[in-house]
Amino acid sequence: MGAGKSTVARRLGEHWGLGVRDTDQDIERLAGKPVSEIFVDDGEEHFRALEVAAVAAALVEHDGVLALGGGAVLAPATQEALRGHAVVYLEVGVADAVKRVGLGHGRPLLLGNVRARVMKLLEERAPIYTAVATITVDTNGRTPDDVAAEIIRRVEENA
Template structure:
């Protein structure tokens, strides 16, 4: 296994889980959204405002393609990285793809408790409420997460340590 990709909706725990999981595996780790911002020299919100979602998705595709070609890396993928079929396929070819799954209410609570999420992440629908947006996007993306994932971990009522331990146990049993 060369690359472990963490997928899931915003707030599912990808960025929080990536570092301790990488440490256990002796891998490096990266947050793909941070890398997109570094490459673009702008926040994701600024990219969306200035060039639109299609431009952001193209940057995301390019960054993910480069990251998935590396070795011994844990990637905290952006929530929408699975929208691109080629990216999903490359994730699976690179190594385990782990869907960190939580219900809309748990995601909304986590997003609201993270001070950086609101300022860095734009609204993606015209929904009147955050919870409605999460439900809408989860309904659209769940089949793609399911299709891409080689392992699904429910995260709603678990600590980061519990999630990492569950991932490690599952990966070890597959080895």
């Protein structure tokens, strides 16, 4: 959350001339409502099921840059589906994440103390992100252009 996934994905797509797809947008289109409303109306478990299906579909249907929601890789099925793909973990620290997401409006997992929730989410998720990623990029104090440039360089070096 607040790492810049959607913004950086757009920069990568522009550079490589590829389409960009965001699974949170896919879920919203399918459900007919924003992610925050899905959490409130249907619960996190329902959202996560939609997320697993959206990532699986996107990996089959889309041949470009894919931006996943921050919790997408928590599902073992998604972790397995991502094997063999280039997966970039945009690492963000608590201070930068809190600055970027503000008070968390529209982010149901941040209800309450935003800083404490971000810290808890990062602690829980970082080991999974690291395990799934083929490339990890530190985004702290960096612009989306800087982050995208590093990803481009590292992907093209490994090609």
